[in-house]
Amino acid sequence: MSDMNIDDCYELAMKLVDEAGELVASRNSQRKTVQIKSHPTDFVTETDQQVEKLFVDGIRAKFPDHQFIGEEDMSEGKKAILTNAPTWIIDPIDGTMNFVHSFPHSAISIALLVNKVTEIGIVYNPVLGQKFTARRGQGAFYNGHQIHVSDEKDLTKALIMVEFGTNRESEKVKVIMENLSKLVRKGHGLRCLGGAVLNICYVALGAAECAYDFGAHAWDYAASEFIVREAGGITIDPSGGEFDIMSRRLLVANNIEMAKQLTAELIQYYPSPRDDE
Numbered sequence: 201m202s203d204m205n206i207d208d209c210y211e212l213a214m215k216l217v218d219e220a221g222e223l224v225a226s227r228n229s230q231r232k233t234v235q236i237k238s239h240p241t242d243f244v245t246e247t248d249q250q251v252e253k254l255f256v257d258g259i260r261a262k263f264p265d266h267q268f269i270g271e272e273d274m275s276e277g278k279k280a281i282l283t284n285a286p287t288w289i290i291d292p293i294d295g296t297m298n299f300v301h302s303f304p305h306s307a308i309s310i311a312l313l314v315n316k317v318t319e320i321g322i323v324y325n326p327v328l329g330q331k332f333t334a335r336r337g338q339g340a341f342y343n344g345h346q347i348h349v350s351d352e353k354d355l356t357k358a359l360i361m362v363e364f365g366t367n368r369e370s371e372k373v374k375v376i377m378e379n380l381s382k383l384v385r386k387g388h389g390l391r392c393l394g395g396a397v398l399n400i401c402y403v404a405l406g407a408a409e410c411a412y413d414f415g416a417h418a419w420d421y422a423a424s425e426f427i428v429r430e431a432g433g434i435t436i437d438p439s440g441g442e443f444d445i446m447s448r449r450l451l452v453a454n455n456i457e458m459a460k461q462l463t464a465e466l467i468q469y470y471p472s473p474r475d476d477e
């Protein structure tokens with residue numbers, strides 16, 4: 201795919217993100233009707249479905265061969281299959297629980313991968329006007345200003361982004377709590393925004409040093425982890441191995457020294473099924 205085509209894709213994605221943002225912002229303070237998905241705290245609203253449709257319809261009209269991995273399409277039990285075809289990975293509203301409560305930390309997330317390599321990542325919290333953008337090799341931006349990860353190397357001086365996830369089964373909750381209990385005594389502080397996507401983007405912003413996650417999905421990670429890498433950070437598996445976008449496991453950090461110290465502290469959890477199972 202030529203640079204020209206990626207330019208076209210980026211322009212279209214930015215236009216659709218703004219349209220989606222208007223819809224989400226206009227509904228943030230309204231009462232929502234929710235449908236429960238995999239767990240009693242895992243919701244979808246009509247707005248999640250409308251935003252995903254807005255993206256899929258808008259992109260298909262211009263690029264009929266492109267593929268999609270979208271959260272709300274996947275919730276019907278489909279496997280996420282990533283091929284070499286241009287593929288848009290979409291979370292129409294990350295932090296749906298926040299959106300339902302009018303808590304102003306939810307985000308639209310869209311990434312384009314070509315040959316399984318990320319070309320574009322856009323994350324937009326329309327309620328607070330926070331827009332993160334990145335293109336391969338061109339750096340990461342926050343509301344148009346270039347951003348860079350923090351240069352701190354010591355975990356004891358780090359802010360660590362954490363998330364509880366939507367699965368509250370006892371085995372998972374036990375691991376989450378044990379990790380929180382260890383890390384709250386280790387770093388400067390723990391922060392939880394209630395949405396994996398914005399947590400990860402705050403590492404790109406240099407506002408936190410690292411984030412880890414057990415249980416979110418490819419659509420939570422695709423744009424946000426790319427924005428961290430374009431801001432100078434790294435993405436790995438929480439065990440220290442290579443990141444696998446289908447594994448529902450991620451660790452992002454400002455640098456490898458920080459990542460290694462966090463990895464050494466974490467009790468591991470392997471969510472099942474993976475996104476491609």
Ligand code: IPD
Pocket residue numbers: 242243271291293294295296297363364365366394395396397415416417420
């Ligand atoms: C969820 C949020 C939540 C995280 C979950 C995600 P959704 O995404 O990011 O904070 O803990 O693991 O699935 O359902 O709001 O798009």
